[in-house]
Amino acid sequence: MTSGQKTTIEFNDHVVRQFMLAAVLWGAVGMLVGVLIATQLNFWQANLGQSWLSFGRLRPLHTNAVIFAFVGNMMFAGIYYSTQRLVKARLASDFLSALHFWGWQLIIVAAAITLPLGLTRGKEYAELIWPINIAVAVIWVVFGANFFWTLARRHEKSLYVAVWFYIATIVTVAMLYIVNHLSIPTSLLHSYPVFGGVQDGLVQWWYGHNAVAFFLTTPILGIMYYFLPKAAERPVYSYRLSVIHFWSLVFLYIWAGPHHLLNTALPNWLQLLGMTFSLMLWAPSWGGMLNGLLTLRGAWGKLRTDPVIKFFAAGVTFYGMATFEGPLLSIKAVNALGHYTDWIIGHVHAGALGWNGFMAAGMFYWLVPRLWNRPLHSTGLANLHFWLGLVGILLYVAAMWASGITQGLMLNATAENGTILKYPNFIETLNAIRPLMLLRVVGGTLYLGGFLLMAWNIWRSIAGARAVNGTMEVYVEPPAPADRLGLGGTFLNAPVVFSTLGLAAACVWLFTSGWLNLLGLVATILTVLLAIGHFESRGTRWGEWYDRLLINALPFTLLTFLSVVVGGLIQIIPMLTIDRRIQTEDRLAAVYTPLELAGRDIYVREGCYNCHSQMIRTLVPDVMRYGDYSRLGESLWDHPYQWGSKRSGPDLARIGGKYNHAWHYDHLRDPRSISTGSNMPAYTWLLEHATDYAALPAKIRVQRMLGVPFPSWSPAMIDTLARDQAKQIARELREQGRYTDPDREVVALTAYLQSLGKKWEATPR
Amino acid sequence: MNPVPPSPPEDPGIKVRPHTYDGIQEYDQRLPNWWLYTLYGTIAFAVIYWFAWQIARIIPSDGESVDAALARVAAAKMAGSIDVTDNTKFWEMSRNPVFVDAGAKTYSSLCSACHLASLRGKSENPAAVGPDLTDTAWIHGGLPAEVYATAAKGVLVKGMPAWEPVLGQKKTAEVVAFILSHHRPDEAATAETPK
Numbered sequence: 001m002t003s004g005q006k007t008t009i010e011f012n013d014h015v016v017r018q019f020m021l022a023a024v025l026w027g028a029v030g031m032l033v034g035v036l037i038a039t040q041l042n043f044w045q046a047n048l049g050q051s052w053l054s055f056g057r058l059r060p061l062h063t064n065a066v067i068f069a070f071v072g073n074m075m076f077a078g079i080y081y082s083t084q085r086l087v088k089a090r091l092a093s094d095f096l097s098a099l100h101f102w103g104w105q106l107i108i109v110a111a112a113i114t115l116p117l118g119l120t121r122g123k124e125y126a127e128l129i130w131p132i133n134i135a136v137a138v139i140w141v142v143f144g145a146n147f148f149w150t151l152a153r154r155h156e157k158s159l160y161v162a163v164w165f166y167i168a169t170i171v172t173v174a175m176l177y178i179v180n181h182l183s184i185p186t187s188l189l190h191s192y193p194v195f196g197g198v199q200d201g202l203v204q205w206w207y208g209h210n211a212v213a214f215f216l217t218t219p220i221l222g223i224m225y226y227f228l229p230k231a232a233e234r235p236v237y238s239y240r241l242s243v244i245h246f247w248s249l250v251f252l253y254i255w256a257g258p259h260h261l262l263n264t265a266l267p268n269w270l271q272l273l274g275m276t277f278s279l280m281l282w283a284p285s286w287g288g289m290l291n292g293l294l295t296l297r298g299a300w301g302k303l304r305t306d307p308v309i310k311f312f313a314a315g316v317t318f319y320g321m322a323t324f325e326g327p328l329l330s331i332k333a334v335n336a337l338g339h340y341t342d343w344i345i346g347h348v349h350a351g352a353l354g355w356n357g358f359m360a361a362g363m364f365y366w367l368v369p370r371l372w373n374r375p376l377h378s379t380g381l382a383n384l385h386f387w388l389g390l391v392g393i394l395l396y397v398a399a400m401w402a403s404g405i406t407q408g409l410m411l412n413a414t415a416e417n418g419t420i421l422k423y424p425n426f427i428e429t430l431n432a433i434r435p436l437m438l439l440r441v442v443g444g445t446l447y448l449g450g451f452l453l454m455a456w457n458i459w460r461s462i463a464g465a466r467a468v469n470g471t472m473e474v475y476v477e478p479p480a481p482a483d484r485l486g487l488g489g490t491f492l493n494a495p496v497v498f499s500t501l502g503l504a505a506a507c508v509w510l511f512t513s514g515w516l517n518l519l520g521l522v523a524t525i526l527t528v529l530l531a532i533g534h535f536e537s538r539g540t541r542w543g544e545w546y547d548r549l550l551i552n553a554l555p556f557t558l559l560t561f562l563s564v565v566v567g568g569l570i571q572i573i574p575m576l577t578i579d580r581r582i583q584t585e586d587r588l589a590a591v592y593t594p595l596e597l598a599g600r601d602i603y604v605r606e607g608c609y610n611c612h613s614q615m616i617r618t619l620v621p622d623v624m625r626y627g628d629y630s631r632l633g634e635s636l637w638d639h640p641y642q643w644g645s646k647r648s649g650p651d652l653a654r655i656g657g658k659y660n661h662a663w664h665y666d667h668l669r670d671p672r673s674i675s676t677g678s679n680m681p682a683y684t685w686l687l688e689h690a691t692d693y694a695a696l697p698a699k700i701r702v703q704r705m706l707g708v709p710f711p712s713w714s715p716a717m718i719d720t721l722a723r724d725q726a727k728q729i730a731r732e733l734r735e736q737g738r739y740t741d742p743d744r745e746v747v748a749l750t751a752y753l754q755s756l757g758k759k760w761e762a763t764p765r
Numbered sequence: 766m767n768p769v770p771p772s773p774p775e776d777p778g779i780k781v782r783p784h785t786y787d788g789i790q791e792y793d794q795r796l797p798n799w800w801l802y803t804l805y806g807t808i809a810f811a812v813i814y815w816f817a818w819q820i821a822r823i824i825p826s827d828g829e830s831v832d833a834a835l836a837r838v839a840a841a842k843m844a845g846s847i848d849v850t851d852n853t854k855f856w857e858m859s860r861n862p863v864f865v866d867a868g869a870k871t872y873s874s875l876c877s878a879c880h881l882a883s884l885r886g887k888s889e890n891p892a893a894v895g896p897d898l899t900d901t902a903w904i905h906g907g908l909p910a911e912v913y914a915t916a917a918k919g920v921l922v923k924g925m926p927a928w929e930p931v932l933g934q935k936k937t938a939e940v941v942a943f944i945l946s947h948h949r950p951d952e953a954a955t956a957e958t959p960k
Contacts, residue, residue, distance in 0.1 A: 086786050160787075160789065161791075230789065235781060235792050236791040237794060238791075238793060238795075239793045240793055240796065244796065272814065275814075279807045280804070282803060283801075283804035283807060415933075416935065419842045419845070420936070424932060425875055428874070510815065513820070618828055618831040620835060629828070629831060657921050658924075660894065663879070666894070673878075738892075
């Protein structure tokens, strides 16, 4: 094997250092914004009366910064560092590496400017406007090209498990990001997503859930598989566990998106798939945790001395905790309690701070001495960081559990023999959790404090130090054509054939009725039995084939892509191809008036969906509190959908007509004048800014292109309609003692709010 | 304190994979049984759950079960209902401190935002959303049963929500009793046009 020519390669560790330091910087910024908006939930004045500091605009900045800026940069550093060493090749192109780094930072800066200005697409973790979307897609392709080009030039033929996870990350994120960001621009800064209503909701959570899966989980698992055994100096616990949990994870994860829409108007078959696939994900996720924790067997002594091992052990434990909580929350009955509450917020922070944040810290502390050839400035400070972070995250998560369960129980509580709500006023449930929301600020601040200690520690370690690039001696081997799998070798083998047959048979069972259904069941059972029999007798052949697959990067990538794509296709294609007008239950939405549409875009701009849902679930307490449960047809023409995912305030699906215009006017100007103890920001700027009527013709033209049945109004007609309705509302406001110019944004927003729950006509079921 | 505990003795049955990657070795241990059973158990659950919902349709759909539950709630409400057209009964309630106190509590949390804590609404502050509830001029009728109907069903065009579905009959009646405690049965009510 070592007959080839020997050469020394120098790794591109420059870009690793850049990404690592960027991750530290953006991590601090993202967490600081998090602490600020958590403070605003307790003290609404903390937005200083500025629109660009208000909760609805900064929460998207916080989530995007932590996901894409902090974890993104950390992931790129980890992937680039480990991949070069695992495949024994320098990154293929210094130019692409630099373009990747600077392009990504430019995107982050653009996001940090546009989001506070209210430039948004109105979909969670997909808020960035369309020009930035294109930049993200391009830079992601640059990343992919650089990565796969490096694989093509590798000197280590066989791909290690970390690289499998990196491959899954790159292809899946590209697919998810592009599909969920398909939109048609109405201007340079604004667009509407091509999907509407339930389609948009389904695509959004297919993306949103798998952003968690393939942006926050799979790359970090890959990083775990490299850095954890390196730091522990122990072999990985089980290779076959790696194989099983990798393939089950990438196949199952993609199906679980609908668990974000349980008990909503989403068709039941999708809810069932979302719930059951989430439960099936439990074991595959824990496979990753086991392989991490059990690799530490024999190295537990280092837990006392080495902060790197401390962070990794705690990070993997948090991963295990979060991936147990996830399936639990996906059970419809548990979800009925926990959804829309702080429980979910606690759950994601166990993942983001506990798993991502701690894995990042462990990796950074391990990398610094190796990238700058100088020991860490202070191990004591790193240990202090660990304990501050751990106490911080535990406080945070515990407070959010208590808060979410308390509020969930109060919202669902009934009195007088179940005939009325025990706490009819939403504000009572908010005031009950105020101390817990304050505790969360304390936890988050501690965590941020620890993170800043790390930044300081790293800075002291590297200041004045000389950066060093790793080198490795490799043997250049001539290519061996016998190793190539080819198309036949990729697909015509027992594991792939049995998986394909089994999946096809299972789909027949899932989606047909009558004798075909029975046939599907028999075929599924038969395939499983045959596969087991074949594996028992010819198991070594399966292993040999897999060893060969590992030296064929392209076939491996292809099979990974097919595994992830199938779940999305089965769930989304039926919802996209069906005529939208059939998928309405018993109600069909009417289109908005031009003024209402303008108001809706203000609602999206201000990020109202960050605290208010527009989805009354098929649950008795929801119906008692907010009115008749929402039907699919009611949000049919909503681009983007605004069902929401969190209720810091009440649901708004049927708010229209419940109060008069003066109520809304007062409430937007000063929420506490109506609702004592409310933590909603005062939207005083809506009383000052003029509604953008001029943008309406382009917006309505795009909506018509998307199939929304607006009449073919001329631009002048649209302008007249909007102004007339605004004058009408201003007149009614005047009668109620509120004086406003008709062209103020508050009038447009009031028009939209008053239309909610009113814009539909009954259709036969 | 023992500085570093010795590594556990290696099980000779555990194979180490021949290949190493940048110095990383891999064991090839069996999958833990409890892990496998968890995986199989969740798959079995998924199959049974799908069968019960989608194929056998043993479990009613979400819409059906919530409609049925709401019908039960409505039936319970009807069974426990009081006569809300009995003016005399309302006057009796309005002189009962337990009823009035309970009504005052509900009023201050839900009604005072528009009708103000003094109940004087627009008379105290013209910018208030709700009209005066202490004067003798009534927009929607001043008989106790009429006041109840207004509170229960609301006046949606004017921004008065329907409270009976939210509060239930008893609490709505308590609020009416609290309002009536500011009035006398023999006072002369006049009709008022809304301001």
